Every structure is written in C-alpha cells, then in structure tokens.
Amino acid sequence: MHVVRWDEITRKKSNGGLGVKKLAQQNLALLAKWWWRFGKDKEALWVKVIKGKYGLDANCWLPYIRVSGSSSRIWRDICSLDSPSSRLVYSIRDSFRAQVNSGDATMFWEHVWLGESALKEDYPRLFSLSTQKEVLISTLRTAGSWDLLFRRDMFGREKQEMENLKARLQLVVLNPLKPDSLQWRWTGDGIFPVKSAYAQWELQNHSSCTLLGSLWKNLAPPKVEIFAWMAVKERAVTRSVLLSRNLINDIHLALCPLCSLHLETHQHLFLHCHFSWNVWSIILDWWNIKWVCPISVPDLAQWWFTNGFFNLEKYVWEICFYATLWSLWLVRNDTIFNNSSKQAWEVGDLVITRVAMWIKAKFDIKVYSIEEFKIFLDGVRKLRV
Numbered sequence: 001m002h003v004v005r006w007d008e009i010t011r012k013k014s015n016g017g018l019g020v021k022k023l024a025q026q027n028l029a030l031l032a033k034w035w036w037r038f039g040k041d042k043e044a045l046w047v048k049v050i051k052g053k054y055g056l057d058a059n060c061w062l063p064y065i066r067v068s069g070s071s072s073r074i075w076r077d078i079c080s081l082d083s084p085s086s087r088l089v090y091s092i093r094d095s096f097r098a099q100v101n102s103g104d105a106t107m108f109w110e111h112v113w114l115g116e117s118a119l120k121e122d123y124p125r126l127f128s129l130s131t132q133k134e135v136l137i138s139t140l141r142t143a144g145s146w147d148l149l150f151r152r153d154m155f156g157r158e159k160q161e162m163e164n165l166k167a168r169l170q171l172v173v174l175n176p177l178k179p180d181s182l183q184w185r186w187t188g189d190g191i192f193p194v195k196s197a198y199a200q201w202e203l204q205n206h207s208s209c210t211l212l213g214s215l216w217k218n219l220a221p222p223k224v225e226i227f228a229w230m231a232v233k234e235r236a237v238t239r240s241v242l243l244s245r246n247l248i249n250d251i252h253l254a255l256c257p258l259c260s261l262h263l264e265t266h267q268h269l270f271l272h273c274h275f276s277w278n279v280w281s282i283i284l285d286w287w288n289i290k291w292v293c294p295i296s297v298p299d300l301a302q303w304w305f306t307n308g309f310f311n312l313e314k315y316v317w318e319i320c321f322y323a324t325l326w327s328l329w330l331v332r333n334d335t336i337f338n339n340s341s342k343q344a345w346e347v348g349d350l351v352i353t354r355v356a357m358w359i360k361a362k363f364d365i366k367v368y369s370i371e372e373f374k375i376f377l378d379g380v381r382k383l384r385v
C-alpha cells in the first residue's frame with residue numbers, strides 16, 4: 001500500500017521530500033556530463049572521432065544531431081537531452097556558455113557567450129541582416145574595434161538594437177594567449193558537477209517547503225524523524241485510511257483504539273482524542289506553557305517550530321515534538337496489537353525518558369543515567385519558570 005507518492009519521496013528534504021534520488025533524473029544528469037566532456041575536451045580523440053563521423057562543425061561546443069544521416073543509439077540518447085520531450089525540464093543547451101578569451105573557438109552569433117542567450121536570439125533583426133552568420137569572435141575583432149558587416153543600411157529600431165549591441169560589446173576584453181573554454185552556468189566556478197545538473201532539475205521542478213524541510217534536525221532517530229515527516233504530511237496509516245481503502249470493512253474496527261469513541265482519523269489520533277490531548281497537555285505543563293489545541297498536526301508543527309526558544313532550551317523543546325508524536329504512535333500500536341493500556345501520565349513520563357535517551361545517545365553521554373538526565377532536563381525546563 002502506497003501512502004506517499006514516489007514523486008513526493010524523491011523531492012529534496014528542503015522541498016518536503018525524503019531526499020531519495022530519482023534514478024531516471026540521475027541518469028539524465030549523468031548523460032549531461034557527456035555534453036560537458038564534449039565541449040571541455042575539444043582536443044580529445046573521441047570528440048574528434050564523433051565530429052568526424054557525424055560531420056559536426058569543428059568549432060561546436062555542444063553535441064547535436066545532423067538532420068541527415070543515422071546515429072548510434074548512445075549518441076542519439078546523449079543528444080536527446082536537448083529535445084523538447086526530454087524530461088530534464090530545463091534547457092541543457094542554455095545551461096552551458098562559452099568563456100571567451102581568444103575568441104578563436106566561439107561563434108559570435110551562434111554561441112551563448114555574452115549574457116544569458118545567443119546574440120542571434122537577442123538581436124534577431126541584426127542577425128538576419130548579418131553577412132557573417134557563422135563567423136568566429138576573433139575574426140570580427142580587428143584593431144580594437146568590431147568589424148560587423150550587414151547586407152544593407154539600418155533603419156529605426158534596427159539602429160537602436162545596434163547601439164545596444166555596441167554598448168555591450170564595449171565591455172568585452174579578449175585575451176589572445178588563452179583559449180576559449182566551456183562553462184556550466186549554474187555553479188560559481190563554471191565547473192560541471194553531476195549533482196548540479198540534478199539539483200537544477202529539482203530547483204525548476206519543485207518549490208521549497210519550509211515546514212516539512214525544517215523537520216530534519218537530526219534530533220531524533222532517523223525512523224522517528226521519517227515518522228514525524230509522515231505525521232506532518234498527514235500520511236500516517238491510521239484506521240480511517242484503512243477504511244477509506246477498503247482494507248477494513250467494519251466502521252467499528254476503524255474506531256480510535258485509545259478512546260473507542262471516534263473514528264481514528266489523523267487529527268483525532270494525534271491531537272483531538274482526549275488521551276492524546278492529555279499527553280500533549282502534560283508535556284506543555286512540564287514546560288509551564290498554556291496552549292490551545294491546534295486544528296491539525298501541520299498546524300501544531302508550525303506552532304512548535306516557531307517558538308522563540310534558544311540554545312539548549314530550544315533543543316529540548318523541539319525534541320519533545322518528535323518524542324510525543326512517536327510515543328503516541330507506539331502506545332496506539334501497543335493497544336491494538338498487544339492489548340495493553342497506559343495512562344496519559346505514564347506516556348508523558350515515557351516522552352521525557354525518550355528525550356533523555358536521544359540526547360544522551362546523540363552526544364554520547366555515558367556519565368549520567370537516564371534518571372539523572374531526566375532531572376537535568378527538568379532543570380532546563382525550569383529555566384522558563
């Protein structure tokens with residue numbers, strides 16, 4: 001039974017997912033690496049062989065398929081990253097740009113080197129008038145000026161575009177001693193890492209989720225943090241979920257095991273059941289905090305994690321959230337599967353015990369016993385009184 005969609009699981013943790021890599025996208029990111037190698041290792045034998053075999057322009061920075069002729073399956077797969085049907089989401093071709101130095105390997109109109117797109121896209125009118133459509137930058141630069149040629153005089157808007165282009169070109173400084181090179185646009189140093197190609201897909205496909213992203217604090221054991229993530233997403237497998245999926249067919253079997261009065265919905269089990277409410281109240285009394293029971297677990301989490309505590313107090317306060325949710329879930333399971341029952345105050349004590357255990361384990365504190373540590377926590381909590 002799937003309770004969370006794979007698409008949600010494969011999101012970054014800061015985007016509300018579990019951070020599991022999506023293999024299909026990772027494969028595309030690995031294919032993108034070949035685009036990088038193709039432009040970066042221009043002198044490599046394999047690049048020359050490919051260009052020779054498929055009749056590609058010797059100056060091209062990036063792979064492309066010629067309209068005529070057949071290609072190998074591997075080469076087609078690599079080039080397909082550029083196709084509109086690619087699941088890469090963003091344009092791989094626009095993700096690279098030429099770093100111009102000597103200008104000997106970069107085409108003035110065709111390649112992306114000045115700004116975010118090729119000059120032929122920025123100035124389509126000028127490009128259509130140009131008689132040097134495939135010229136290299138170094139060829140146009142003579143005696144410190146730009147030797148641009150057009151098939152006729154310019155009028156009105158064309159003149160304005162030309163002035164704009166000239167202003168941009170004034171900022172360009174060539175270095176004849178250094179060859180041009182390829183840059184990846186999305187990293188500060190221009191170097192291509194596979195993880196950046198993957199991250200770019202994530203960035204353009206999903207937005208950040210502050211609440212779910214803030215749950216990963218490494219405060220509680222991983223399985224507890226994952227459970228808290230499911231609880232805040234309202235995806236824990238309660239009996240009402242089983243009922244809605246026809247996995248149980250008697251409504252009496254879908255009642256809350258802690259009170260046997262109401263349907264075991266997510267909100268009831270974790271908040272509104274009088275038993276659960278009592279447990280939260282015990283923990284909040286321990287903190288000397290008066291509260292109004294929120295409507296939902298996401299609302300509770302929102303309130304809990306924007307509390308204004310600092311330092312050790314904040315640490316213990318936040319860990320209480322995980323420990324309380326987890327303890328409620330365990331006592332619920334114990335009631336169902338082991339037919340055992342507990343009082344709310346016993347669960348409250350278990351919550352504090354778990355908080356003490358997790359902090360001791362995280363910082364590898366062996367000197368104090370759990371009971372001694374609970375007294376220490378009491379001291380932390382009393383700072384507020």
Ligand SMILES: [Zn+2]
Pocket residue numbers: 256257258259260261262268269273274275
């Ligand atoms: Zn109940």
